Amino acid sequence: MAPIENPAIVLRKVGEIDLEVRPVPFIEEPHYVKIAIKATGICGSDIHYYRTGAIGKYVVKSPMVLGHESSGEVVEIGAAVTRVKVGDRVAIEPGVPSRYSDETKEGRYNLCPCMAFAATPPIDGTLLKYYLSPEDFLVKLPGNVSYEEGAAAEPLSVGVHSNKLAEVKFGSKVVVFGAGPIGLLTGAVARAFGASDVIFVDIFDNKLDRARKFGATQVLNSSKLSKASQVQELANKIKEVLGGVLADVVFECSGVDSCIDASVKTVKVGGTMVQIGMGQNYVSFPIAEVSGKEMKLIGCFRYNFGDYRDAVNLIASGKVNVKAMITHRFKFEDAKKAYDFNIAHPGEVVKTIIFGPE
Structure with missing residues (x-):
């Protein structure tokens, strides 16, 4: 018998999340797959939409299903599907581009x-029972990778993409500003890619303690050097921690003005800085140093071809332990409690997983 209910966690408007029953989707395209969602991570963007209703140009104007960090089981396939079969366990890459755009054709x-990205208005997300995806945006989960680990492949893919952009390699000296979820995973990938030094910088000791599980060779609490007037002193301290040299690569994952400034000052001549964190749209920036060092300043946006596959492989091989990032777990019917808990306990939460629905 075909399923008749599709419960979904829906953001109706700012501050209002409800459990609704949506129609069960039908496969209309031959290369599409129906997945029963098993685990979904809460992303900071979900929280931002819940609290403010918008991120930049993306505004919630009508009810939207939340969630984009998901894994699940294939329950039905289109007539032309060859990559997966019913019963396969998969991670879902949540953004599907148009094949007609120049950007897609350029690789x-x-x-x-024209990207249709889950839980980015007006596109519904993955936090529901049944979800449709094209087969080529699914990655099979090996037997030793759980559903919650599969859900964590989404943020891990950002870490993979940023390290590829920076061309981190064996022996690279890396600094990561911000030990939140993306910072932790970015540093862990750097170590997996062969970096000899990965220095995490943050203002909270509990985050830095956790960073030791994500490849940190050393950590630095910058809380006493966080003022704009202390940026050069902070850069000097990082240089000291690195043994008297500057970094080959700096990943800025905080979005904080002073950290962006310090990142430029921490990169060696000819080095690379990757800006991942999102803060204010305009910041005070030492542009002369960028030119004088002939350094590379690279923006990072989500992930590209192969990054999701590589993220799953890093998990399966044990090179990145995403379970160490998962601090809280909730049942599907308690999803609203999960979002409210994340908002009320930002110092405790790293990554929350919502299981189900069953």
């Missing part, structure tokens, strides 16, 4: 202006 589909 940078993550920059496609």
